[in-house]
Amino acid sequence: MPxxxxxxxxxxxxxxxxxxxRVSRVIVRDRRLRWPIPEDLDVRLSGQKIVAVERRAKYxxxxxxxxxxISHLGMSGNLRLVDAGLPPLKHEHxxxxxxxxxxxxYTDPRRFGAMLWSLDPLNxxxxxxxxxxxxxxxxxxxxxxxxxxxxxMAVKPFIMDNAIVVGVGNIYATEALFAAGIDPRxxxxxxxxxxxxxxxxxxxxxxxxxxxxxxxTLRDFIGGDGQPGYFQQELFAYxxxxxxxxVCxxTLRDVKxxxxxxxxxxxxxx
Ligand SMILES: [Zn+2]
Numbered sequence: 001m002p003x004x005x006x007x008x009x010x011x012x013x014x015x016x017x018x019x020x021x022r023v024s025r026v027i028v029r030d031r032r033l034r035w036p037i038p039e040d041l042d043v044r045l046s047g048q049k050i051v052a053v054e055r056r057a058k059y060x061x062x063x064x065x066x067x068x069x070i071s072h073l074g075m076s077g078n079l080r081l082v083d084a085g086l087p088p089l090k091h092e093h094x095x096x097x098x099x100x101x102x103x104x105x106y107t108d109p110r111r112f113g114a115m116l117w118s119l120d121p122l123n124x125x126x127x128x129x130x131x132x133x134x135x136x137x138x139x140x141x142x143x144x145x146x147x148x149x150x151x152x153m154a155v156k157p158f159i160m161d162n163a164i165v166v167g168v169g170n171i172y173a174t175e176a177l178f179a180a181g182i183d184p185r186x187x188x189x190x191x192x193x194x195x196x197x198x199x200x201x202x203x204x205x206x207x208x209x210x211x212x213x214x215x216x217t218l219r220d221f222i223g224g225d226g227q228p229g230y231f232q233q234e235l236f237a238y239x240x241x242x243x244x245x246x247v248c249x250x251t252l253r254d255v256k257x258x259x260x261x262x263x264x265x266x267x268x269x270x
Contacts, residue, residue, distance in 0.1 A: 002073040004134070004167030005207060007058045009214030010079055013221030014104060015053040017081045018062065021098040022049045030093040033108065034074060037094065037115045044117050045069065045096070057130050057166035061121050068121040069096075074112030080105055081222040102222070131165045134203055139165050141197030148188040148196070155191055156184035157258035159203070168203055170260045171238045172210075176202040178237035183269045184262045185255060209233060237263045 241254025
């Protein structure tokens with residue numbers, strides 16, 4: 001599933017080909033994403049110049065002169081630029097053709113993604129109640145500490161709650177808790193201020209490193225057969241249940257928290 005670093009890498013990859021370009025037409029081959037693609041998307045967007053490509057949480061905001069296309073990649077979506085005449089393959093549901101002769105092509109085999117239109121995207125119901133971006137100064141350990149007081153829920157689902165901070169998916173929550181030495185099962189309200197400060201720093205460090213690594217794939221967003229290379233970083237805990245801890249050798253345990261697999265080291269994480 002594309003996580004925040006992949007979405008940010010997508011934004012950086014597609015933006016230079018979109019900004020300043022006028023849309024010549026929009027072709028929708030299959031509207032049935034998580035919500036139906038608006039019937040009038042072509043009418044709304046065609047003829048308009050794209051002025052910016054922004055990101056909020058895992059939503060891409062493709063801003064036209066009037067109105068914004070809100071796109072989410074869902075479980076399996078991707079966006080890339082192709083020659084507008086390139087015949088579509090299966091699952092390539094949308095083309096946004098540009099005057100440059102390129103088209104922004106949306107592919108999504110599982111169709112859990114979204115393409116919506118809004119005149120006021122930050123107040124759209126999907127975006128209005130989101131917490132702060134993890135890589136901004138608004139998000140820090142103090143915020144985690146203050147919002148967690150008297151919360152009995154486990155710390156891992158707490159930091160994955162989009163109202164607390166956006167974009168901390170399962171991989172990054174698992175890895176940041178390992179790096180901060182915090183047991184993912186611990187009650188959010190029982191983690192000290194000092195440990196939350198450490199945890200927020202680790203969340204920022206791990207997300208920034210993944211975005212940095214994604215930078216090497218930016219050229220994959222144009223031409224070729226698509227599938228921009230998602231990037232792996234060295235994982236200490238995620239997906240490593242029953243394997244030895246890379247720090248102390250203890251066998252990692254695997255628990256389910258909020259229906260998500262959560263590996264941790266019983267010795268390194270308290
Ligand atoms: Zn360990």
